[in-house]
Amino acid sequence: MRSTSSTLAKANALAELLRELDDDDLAIACRLFAGSPFGAADQRVLGTGWSAIIDIVLELSQANEGELSASYQKHADVGDVTEELLAAHGRQPEPPPLTLAEVVLAFEQIASTRGSGAKRAILESLIRRATAVEAKYLVKTVTGEMRIGLRSGLLEDAIAKGTGAPKAKVARAAMLTGDVGETAVRARRGTLDETRLHLFHPLGWMLATPVLELGEVAKRFPPPYLVEDKYDGVRVQVHKEGDRVEIYSRTLDAVTHRFPELLDPIRALPGAFILDGEVLGWRGERAIPFVQFQRRLGRKNVDADLQRELPVALFAFDVLAENGEVLLEVPLADRRVRLAQYPFAWPLYLSRSEDLAVAEDELPARLDAMFVAARERGNEGLMVKDPRSPYRAGRRGMEWLKVKRALRTLDVVVTGVEWGHGKRHGVLSDYTFAVRDNDQLLDVGKAYSGLTDEEIAEMTKWFLEHTIRDLGRYRAVEPTQVIEVAFDNVQRSNRHPSGYALRFPRIVRLRPDKPVTEIDTLETVRTIASAGDGSDVTGV
Numbered sequence: 001m002r003s004t005s006s007t008l009a010k011a012n013a014l015a016e017l018l019r020e021l022d023d024d025d026l027a028i029a030c031r032l033f034a035g036s037p038f039g040a041a042d043q044r045v046l047g048t049g050w051s052a053i054i055d056i057v058l059e060l061s062q063a064n065e066g067e068l069s070a071s072y073q074k075h076a077d078v079g080d081v082t083e084e085l086l087a088a089h090g091r092q093p094e095p096p097p098l099t100l101a102e103v104v105l106a107f108e109q110i111a112s113t114r115g116s117g118a119k120r121a122i123l124e125s126l127i128r129r130a131t132a133v134e135a136k137y138l139v140k141t142v143t144g145e146m147r148i149g150l151r152s153g154l155l156e157d158a159i160a161k162g163t164g165a166p167k168a169k170v171a172r173a174a175m176l177t178g179d180v181g182e183t184a185v186r187a188r189r190g191t192l193d194e195t196r197l198h199l200f201h202p203l204g205w206m207l208a209t210p211v212l213e214l215g216e217v218a219k220r221f222p223p224p225y226l227v228e229d230k231y232d233g234v235r236v237q238v239h240k241e242g243d244r245v246e247i248y249s250r251t252l253d254a255v256t257h258r259f260p261e262l263l264d265p266i267r268a269l270p271g272a273f274i275l276d277g278e279v280l281g282w283r284g285e286r287a288i289p290f291v292q293f294q295r296r297l298g299r300k301n302v303d304a305d306l307q308r309e310l311p312v313a314l315f316a317f318d319v320l321a322e323n324g325e326v327l328l329e330v331p332l333a334d335r336r337v338r339l340a341q342y343p344f345a346w347p348l349y350l351s352r353s354e355d356l357a358v359a360e361d362e363l364p365a366r367l368d369a370m371f372v373a374a375r376e377r378g379n380e381g382l383m384v385k386d387p388r389s390p391y392r393a394g395r396r397g398m399e400w401l402k403v404k405r406a407l408r409t410l411d412v413v414v415t416g417v418e419w420g421h422g423k424r425h426g427v428l429s430d431y432t433f434a435v436r437d438n439d440q441l442l443d444v445g446k447a448y449s450g451l452t453d454e455e456i457a458e459m460t461k462w463f464l465e466h467t468i469r470d471l472g473r474y475r476a477v478e479p480t481q482v483i484e485v486a487f488d489n490v491q492r493s494n495r496h497p498s499g500y501a502l503r504f505p506r507i508v509r510l511r512p513d514k515p516v517t518e519i520d521t522l523e524t525v526r527t528i529a530s531a532g533d534g535s536d537v538t539g540v
C-alpha cells in the first residue's frame with residue numbers, strides 16, 4: 001500500500017488482504033489499520049511512553065545513541081526509526097511468529113496493567129518476536145502514528161471492495177458503532193442493516209455555511225426557516241446512558257472532566273441519548289464573552305474557584321439518538337419536538353429557536369431584527385436551519401446557515417484581474433481591488449466569487465478591452481470598475497501596499513453607478529481594523 005500513491009490501488013491492495021483473513025483477524029486487522037487496536041469506541045489507552053519504546057529498540061538492536069538520533073533526524077517517526085535500527089543490526093525475531101490475536105491480547109494487557117515497568121515488559125516481549133517491519137507498525141500503533149496514516153474513507157472503501165457490501169452502508173455502520181472491526185465482519189456476513197448504535201464515541205458533526213448577506217438565505221432553501229440564536233462557546237456532543245456521561249469536543253476528545261458542574265444535571269435527565277449543543281460561559285442568564293470564557297478552556301484542572309469565576313451552561317440544540325433509536329434521518333423539526341420534551345433546568349437549557357415563514361422580500365428585514373435581538377441577548381448571531389433537513393453527520397451544507405455579524409462592505413475599484421480556475425477557466429474571474437488614499441489607489445484584497453456567470457462574461461470582455469499591461473495570468477486594468485465587497489474582518493498585512501488585507505472578501509455586486517472618486521478610503525479601512533471587535537475569535 002505504501003508503494004503506491006494511487007488511492008484506488010491502495011484500496012485494492014487492502015481489499016485483497018482483507019479477503020484472505022478469517023472473521024476474527026479481519027476485525028483486528030481493520031482496527032489496527034484505523035490505528036486504534038480496540039476500536040474507536042473503546043476508550044482504553046495503552047499509556048506506554050515513547051522513552052520506553054526507545055529503550056526497547058536500543059536494547060534489542062544494540063544500536064548506540066548516535067545512530068538513534070541520526071535515524072530520528074532522518075525519519076522523525078519512532079516507528080520508522082524502529083524498523084531501521086532493528087534491520088541495520090540484523091536482529092532476528094524470536095520464534096514463534098506473532099499472530100494478530102496475540103498482538104491484540106498484548107495490547108489489552110498493556111492497557112489494563114499499571115506501572116510503566118510492567119507495561120514496558122509486555123511491549124518488549126511483543127517486539128522481541130516481531131520482524132523489523134512488524135515492529136515498525138507495532139510502534140506506530142502504540143504511538144498513535146497509524147491514526148493519521150490511513151484515512152478511514154480508504155479503509156471503508158477497502159472493506160466495501162473486499163466484501164462486496166455497498167460503501168454507503170459500510171460508512172454508516174462504521175459511524176454508528178465507531179468500530180471498523182465490527183463493521184467489516186458485518187459487511188462480510190451481510191448484516192450491516194442490523195447495526196445498532198453504540199454510545200460513547202463521537203458521531204460526526206453537522207456544520208454550517210456562512211451567509212454574508214441576509215438576502216442570501218432565501219436562495220438556499222424556501223420557508224419555513226428555523227432561526228436559532230448562535231451561542232458563542234464550544235461545540236459539544238453529550239452521550240448519556242445510565243450513570244455514564246461523556247462530553248466530546250470538536251476534536252473528538254472526551255472533555256467530560258472539564259465541565260464537572262454539568263455532569264450531575266445531565267445524569268438526572270431521563271433515558272439514554274446523544275445531544276448536540278454548545279457549552280458557554282454563563283452568568284446571570286447571560287453569556288460570558290468568549291474571550292473571557294476561553295481562559296477556562298485552556299485549563300485541565302477545573303477547581304471550585306474556576307467554576308465560580310467562570311460558570312458554564314449547556315445549550316442543547318439537537319438530539320441525535322434516543323434510547324437506542326438513531327434520529328439522524330428524522331427531520332430537524334421533529335428532532336426539535338423531541339428535544340423540547342427534555343426537562344432542562346439550569347445549567348442546562350434548550351437553545352432559543354423560532355419558526356419563521358415570511359415572503360422572500362420581507363425575510364432580510366425580519367432576520368436583521370432577529371439578529372440584533374440575539375446580539376442584545378449577548379449571543380453571537382443567528383443560525384438559520386432547514387426544518388426538513390436530516391442531521392448530516394460530518395458534513396458542511398446549505399441546510400444550516402450561520403449569520404455571525406452585521407454585514408460590512410466596502411466600495412472598491414478593480415485594479416487587476418486574473419484568469420479563473422475550474423469552471424471559471426477562460427474568464428477573468430479573480431479581481432484584485434483597491435481603496436483610495438488621496439490621489440493614490442492602494443490594493444487591499446483579492447476576491448473570487450459572488451457575481452453571476454453572465455456578469456463575469458460581460459466584465460471579462462470589458463477587462464480585455466481595458467487592459468493596461470498583460471502579464472500572462474494577471475492583467476493590470478484601467479481602475480474604473482467599482483464593486484462592493486463584503487468581508488469578515490480587516491487584518492494588517494504586508495501582502496498589499498496598503499498595509500491591510502480583507503479577510504474572506506466576497507464580491508456582493510457591481511457598482512456601475514459609482515465613480516472611483518467615491519470609493520472607500522484607506523482611512524475607513526484603518527478605522528475598521530483598529531475597531532477589531534474580537535468577534536473574530538470563534539469556538540474550538
Ligand code: AMP
Nearest residue numbers: 228229230231234235278317351383538
Ligand atoms: P462557526 O464556528 O463560526 O463555524 O459556527 C458554527 C458553530 O456555531 C457550531 O459548530 C457550534 O459550535 C456553534 N453554534 C452556536 N449555536 C448554535 C446553534 N444554535 N446551532 C448550531 N450551531 C451552533
